[in-house]
Amino acid sequence: MNVSNILLAAPEIWVFTMACVILLVDLFLREERRGIIQLLAMATVIFAGFITMRAEYVHDGTFIATAFNDSFLRDPMGDVLKLFTYFIVALVFVYAKSYLRQFNMFRADFYTLSLFALLGIMLLISANSLLMIYLGLELTSLSTYALVAYDRDSSRGSEAAMKYFVLGSMASGMLLYGMSMIYGATGSLNLDAIGAAVSSDKRDDLVLVFGLAFLVVGLAFKLGVVPFHMWIPDVYEGAPAGVTLFIAAVPKMAAFAMAFRLLQTGLGELHADWQQMLAVLSVLSIVLGNVAAIAQTNIKRMLAYSTISHMGFILLGFAPGTGAGYGASMYYVMVYSLMTAAAFATIILLSSRGVEAEHLDDFKGLNQRNSWYAAVMAMVMFSMAGVPVFVGFFAKWLVIQATLEAGMLWLAVVAVVFSVVGAFYYLRVVKLMYFDDPETEVPISATLDFSLALSLNGVLVIGLGIFSGPLIAVCMRSFAA
């Protein structure tokens, strides 16, 4: 292996190094100088962005390179996803700082755990072998399990972490079992080799499809689609809002990449088999997510069910098995992260005096308390509902277009009808903010960096909609070849 090969993983190496450095630096810092940790963490993700962008092949969008015996892959899709992940993580760090300080949880552990989770996400995005996928997945999962229990005195948090850990481990087990069968049937851990073996005539269909079923179950657990969604509402509700923000917004991008690598790169030939499974999973998620969200009074739970329906849409983009479909899903997952980050940031913003603003009623009369933040949240809600001209509409449109192009009319119709059902509960949040009077006169205060980040986030929700061309083109070109 030559040196330049290793350098393909330079962003990962950098993030790993910095996570360790932060861990060490924290030991020598006094309480009141913890702010340095935040700066270091921000610097880490920003420089990771530069390193990713400086890769020599970025100028040529079609370049694909592998390292570590083909188990690590750099391609345009991965780079775009990574860059976007850094951006979201940077937003999350800004939002979370405010939350952690308010709730007296501002410790370095949050940043080291987040950075290790980020490392796992990056590995997942770049994974090109079953082993690498498992490695990345476990790194992400273990870090997030710990994050959920970050507030160690909270019984809800511990319960959520326990649930997350047990169910997540089961999902990992399923995934591992599926992987072992795939390995048994194809004789390789490398996804390209698996793809080649599956295309050849000598494949063992029974074992392969059996393995595939377990893989899909594992994936469904990690994405949180129905009927493997049970953990999502509890974890979202139980974890501290700053952590929920991270769990909701960031790992989904890795889950998308993992699903793409496993299903398309590895088992693309079995498309007819997994198409059916994904279609059922996605329709169930869209239906149940949107219907169950209506009954929620806790906004974290509501957003959890909303996430389930969004994951349904993302899986729906996989069903056609076309470049347009994957592009649509990729666009959707990025847009989803952006919207979710803003939604949880608003929850953090409204939390005061050590109480999280997790009830829908906490949003009452926000427009009269601060019209700009109300406008940001309203834009996010309309965007999630799929109303133009916000980004969420474009994401839904791309997915529906991809399914229609593949001739799956009924899937598209179910998806659009239930997004109308979903519009109801998003509208309810807008109603609370705009049509009701506030119950409290507590002024809304935010630090400068928080309000700048949230404003940027809100502007992007509409700005990326009005100028949606470039990002759509980037996503579509990632799968054009």
Added chain:
Amino acid sequence: MQSTWPTLSLLIWIPIAGGLLAAALGERKASHARLLALAVSLLTFVLSISLLTGFDRSTANMQFLENKAWIEYFRINYFLGVDGFSVPLIFLTTFFGVLVVIAGWEVIRTRVHQYMASFLVMEGLMVGVFSALDGFLFYVFFEAMLIPMFLVIGMWGGPRRVYATVKFFLYTFLGSVFMLVGLIYLYTQSGTWSIPEWQGLPLGITAQTWLFLGFLAAFSVKVPMWPVHTWLPDAHVEAPTGGSVILAAIMLKIGGYGFIRFSLPITPDASNSLDWLIIMLSLIAVVYIGFVALVQQDMKKLIAYSSISHMGFVTLGLFIAFAIFRHGVGSNAAALGVEGAMVQMISHGFVSGALFLCVGVLYDRLHSRMILDYGGVADSMPWFATFAVLFFMANAGLPGTSGFVGEFMVILAAFNANFWYAFLAGLTLILGAAYSLWLVKRVIFGAVKSREVAALKDINRREALILGSVAVAVIMVGLWPQPLVDLMHASVNNLLAHIQQSKIPAATIATAGM
């Protein structure tokens, strides 16, 4: 023809930018927000006059074209242009854009800046709907428009405003997602989003029928047609005066415009084979909803039902063309129907807008919309009574007012299709007169009902200005509709020539024949 001066873009973006600016002014600068809104809406109105004068009436071609790539990857363009159908509607929009700002001047006291902002943004988006020639762009404007209206009804509406506004939003949203599926299907078939190109796209009858139903879902809710009209009375009753005016005067027209822009030219064969459905629904709206209007106790509800009934004429006038062609009467009668529908849309815009303004005037004084609370208003408000009677007469279709022209043209055309169509449509002349005049009798004339009514103050200059300007428009269109008809004549003939040609691919016909 590429326009050098982007008139349409300015008409769309000046109000939107003005609206955002007004919202940014904040609660404390209410008077600034009012002045800004007035200035912006007047500027837009003046600009729209240049659209009228610059428009070439002799051709059916799209004019004032603007075409720029928007989402290049899927060939979506920022493609704007107007023809004889859209110009009068855009003019109507900018006209009422000014009036609602003035109408809300003193009446709206809370969150004035957001009120003005909502109306300005809505105005820009509605102009966008009427000028978009790209299917995707049309959908974006069509849907985005719901947001300001949702906020207007919900923030400044009556006691059941939340129910009304959510119902309004979800009804329209549900209808339009089916259209979205249809639009995407058209893109997958044609590889373009351009509406003019879609109009030339050959489509089999099955595809056309599904598309037609998708369009119908979106536009019938918007018009609204019976039986998907139930959101309208609720929305009207709860909305503030300005909201009702925009809803009745312009938003309903977007449904009719959609039929003209999408259903008729893109799916002519399906329209031909399903015209009975639309005609039936239209006649039910005209007759049945007319009866429903008769029994209303709430003035706004009465006008809302009267709107549904009158919009029945629009859909009737558009779709009897096929029956007329089948009778071989020739395209003059069909043109009469379509032109009648268009005149009816413009006229109904003026009349219903004015009626809601009248009710608003009464409501601002007595805070009641119930017919029973009034009586003898003419005694204390003679000027108001003059205007109100004029508008209710126009609503009843009195010759000399705009209300007469459109209905007369449509009924005349309907005789060429089927006597019974014309007969049933003609019933509106009786029903419309009945509910309009009965309301006038109970509210305006008669003995003075109470001390409050006796103490009513007549309209002030601001209200006189609003009602007077609409009155001028109503009488002008009523006495001299020729300029309006001329404006759309070429486009109507072009549309009729277009819908007479089957778009079913030749190969399909051959196989169907075998």
